Amino acid sequence: MSEHTVTITDNKTGKSIELPVKQSTIGPQAVDIGRFFREMGYFTYDPGFLSTASCQSELTYLDGDKGQLLYRGYPIEQLAEQSNFIEVAYLMLYGDLPTAQQLSDFNNVIIRHSMLNESLKRLFEGFYHDAHPMATMVGVVGSLSAFYHDSTDIGNVEHREIAGHRLIAKMPTIAAASYKHSVGEPQVYPDNSLSYTGNLLKMMFSVPCEEYEIDPVAERALDLIFILHVDHEQNASTSTVRLAGSSLANPFACISSGITALWGPAHGGANEAVLNMLNEIGEVKNIPRFLERAKDKSDPFRLMGFGHRVYKNYDPRARIIRKMCHEVLENLCDMNDPTLELARRLEEIALNDEYFIERKLYPNVDFYSGLIYKAIGIPTNMFTVMFAIARTVGWVAQWMEMIGEDNQRIGRPRQLYTGRGERDYIAIDKR
Numbered sequence: 321m322s323e324h325t326v327t328i329t330d331n332k333t334g335k336s337i338e339l340p341v342k343q344s345t346i347g348p349q350a351v352d353i354g355r356f357f358r359e360m361g362y363f364t365y366d367p368g369f370l371s372t373a374s375c376q377s378e379l380t381y382l383d384g385d386k387g388q389l390l391y392r393g394y395p396i397e398q399l400a401e402q403s404n405f406i407e408v409a410y411l412m413l414y415g416d417l418p419t420a421q422q423l424s425d426f427n428n429v430i431i432r433h434s435m436l437n438e439s440l441k442r443l444f445e446g447f448y449h450d451a452h453p454m455a456t457m458v459g460v461v462g463s464l465s466a467f468y469h470d471s472t473d474i475g476n477v478e479h480r481e482i483a484g485h486r487l488i489a490k491m492p493t494i495a496a497a498s499y500k501h502s503v504g505e506p507q508v509y510p511d512n513s514l515s516y517t518g519n520l521l522k523m524m525f526s527v528p529c530e531e532y533e534i535d536p537v538a539e540r541a542l543d544l545i546f547i548l549h550v551d552h553e554q555n556a557s558t559s560t561v562r563l564a565g566s567s568l569a570n571p572f573a574c575i576s577s578g579i580t581a582l583w584g585p586a587h588g589g590a591n592e593a594v595l596n597m598l599n600e601i602g603e604v605k606n607i608p609r610f611l612e613r614a615k616d617k618s619d620p621f622r623l624m625g626f627g628h629r630v631y632k633n634y635d636p637r638a639r640i641i642r643k644m645c646h647e648v649l650e651n652l653c654d655m656n657d658p659t660l661e662l663a664r665r666l667e668e669i670a671l672n673d674e675y676f677i678e679r680k681l682y683p684n685v686d687f688y689s690g691l692i693y694k695a696i697g698i699p700t701n702m703f704t705v706m707f708a709i710a711r712t713v714g715w716v717a718q719w720m721e722m723i724g725e726d727n728q729r730i731g732r733p734r735q736l737y738t739g740r741g742e743r744d745y746i747a748i749d750k751r
Contacts, residue, residue, distance in 0.1 A: 326351050330360060347381060363734045374559060374731075379412060379717055380551040387633035391551065392416070400640045405546040405710070406430065406516055409488055412550060412717040433489035434510040434519065436497070437467045444501045453498040453705045454583045460494050461487075462576035472570040474723055483571040484716040491709045492516065496523030499702055517542035520709070525697065537651045538696045542706075544644050545689050548637040549707055551714030552630075557581040557588065561715045562722050566731040571719060578715045579708050588704040588711075591690035594625035595659070595700050603658070604665045615675055625687030626670060627680070637685035645688040648695045663691050 324341040337359050342350045350373040357363055366372045381390045389396040392411050399408055403417075410418045410426045418426060443463060447456050464486070465472050471483040497507045500523075508523045518534045520542065526532030551558070561578040565571075582588035600621075601610050614623040628635050649660055667683055670676045693703050722728060 324349070328356075328360070330362075335360065342376070345381075347383060350376075357734075363736065365736050369554075369559075374554055375562060375722065377554075377718070377721060378415070379721060380553050380714070382553055382630060384628070384630040384632050387631055387636045387639075389552075389636050396548065396636055397640060400544055400547050403547065404515075405543045405550075405713075408547050408550055409713045412713050413484060413720065429485050430489045430516070431510075431512045433486045434493055434512070436490060436493055440467060441497075441507060444497055444507070447501060449504065450502065453495070453502055453702055454579065454708070456498040456501065457494055457705055457708060458576055458579050458583070460498070461491075461579060462573055464490070464572040465570045468572070472572070474568060474570065477724075480571065480720055480723060484720060487571065487575055487712055487716055491712045492520040493523060495702070495705045495709055496520060498705065499524050499699075502701070515539060515543070517546065521696075535652065537648060541644050541648050541692050541696065544641065545692060545706070546710035548641060548685055549689075549710035551711070551717065555587065556584070557711065558715060558718050561719055563731040565719045565722055566729065568730075571716070574719055575712060575715050578711070582708055582711065583704055588707045590624065590684075590686040591693065591707070592700050592703045594663075594687050594690040595694060595703075597622075597624040598659050598662050598666070601662060601666070604662055607662070607666055607669055611669065611673065611675075623670070623681070625690065626676065626683055628684045631684070633680060634682045635684040638683055638688060641685055641688040641692070642683070645692050648692050652695045660691060660695065663687075 324343070325338045326341055327336055327338050329336040337356065339356065340352045342352050344350070353364055364372070379392065381393075382388060391399060391408065392415060394411070394417075399411075403411075406427050407418060407423055409430075410423060440460065440463070443460060444456065447459070468483070468486060471479045471486060473479040493510055500507050506528060508526050508528070510519050511522055514522060514534070518539045521534050521538060522532055554562075557578040560581040561574050564574040564577040585593060601607060610621065611623070613619045613621040649664070667687070670681070670683070676682070689706075690703060693706060694700075698706065
């Protein structure tokens with residue numbers, strides 16, 4: 321059977337090139353343009369890399385038209401219903417679902433790595449009292465390489481694994497400590513008897529002078545959100561981790577770069593933007609007016625949390641989280657909370673508005689996750705931090721996959737130069 325190729329002809333010179341097509345398991349195939357510049361003298365131009373596969377990966381697959389998301393081949397719906405976050409983390413790192421013994425061993429490893437070096441506590445004290453928790457998290461995660469020298473040799477497979485375990489385990493501890501610093505409360509040590517999300521809740525909301533009881537609905541809701549946010553192909557933050565990793569930087573620096581990219585409001589800050597939008601709308605009676613504004617292309621107002629850049633159908637994660645969101649709202653919050661009531665009415669009205677139905681502008685995962693976080697009591701400035709905790713699993717898995725490739729090389733995107741041509745320097749007294 322002959323190799324599938326694509327022939328490209330330059331209609332100016334008549335010169336042609338035959339390029340091989342790389343096969344995918346599912347989804348679009350990719351034209352290998354590695355020889356294109358060398359033989360044809362052209363770069364390819366693709367702003368935002370919307371038609372460019374920057375790597376090949378076995379981790380995650382999504383189909384925006386079908387509304388499909390797979391982790392290692394498993395539909396997100398099945399994992400959300402039957403699995404838990406730690407099991408999904410194992411799946412992403414090692415490729416297959418664990419046996420009961422493997423899951424137990426992995427969970428124990430994560431538990432053992434959840435504490436921070438005591439010297440790190442003083443680092444938190446160096447941040448200003450009202451520092452954004454994401455700023456604190458970027459700094460602290462980046463500093464881990466100064467504390468854990470035994471896991472920074474990226475050429476050592478065991479070091480890579482230990483670093484991955486440490487990042488996944490310590491991220492909730494760092495997140496909770498960042499929050500505690502921002503509200504002036506003492507840090508709470510992790511509790512090895514608790515689940516991953518139960519531990520996070522205790523570290524965030526307990527105080528040393530009182531007993532703290534974890535709400536099982538909040539614990540389960542966070543676990544579900546974390547599963548849904550584990551990975552999402554080559555988005556901005558994941559691509560940033562891979563690009564930083566291609567320079568052979570240590571894993572802690574690479575994940576810190578991913579957190580920085582995630583912080584942007586066009587990426588991980590979307591659920592925070594939902595709450596800001598609801599505050600702008602203010603009251604249920606204002607919803608029709610704001611919906612009309614959203615339909616007006618000349619109006620800068622946007623309905624945050626509806627539609628998705630990739631999913632042209634319903635976001636499959638939104639289908640899953642919607643049920644949990646309503647359960648949380650019914651069990652954990654004041655039903656008279658004006659913001660949450662406003663969100664419920666907005667969802668109801670938008671789902672029945674022909675304009676949004678025709679354009680498939682359905683509520684997405686950010687719409688519901690922001691409401692869940694608010695109902696649990698997580699402040700708005702911690703929303704992106706929650707996202708970073710979950711996405712660390714995906715970042716680590718992507719980084720480990722990239723570092724282990726035989727043809728791994730440093731990333732070096734090219735550019736289309738549109739500046740001035742070559743010109744001579746003019747002495748300052750002649751300008």
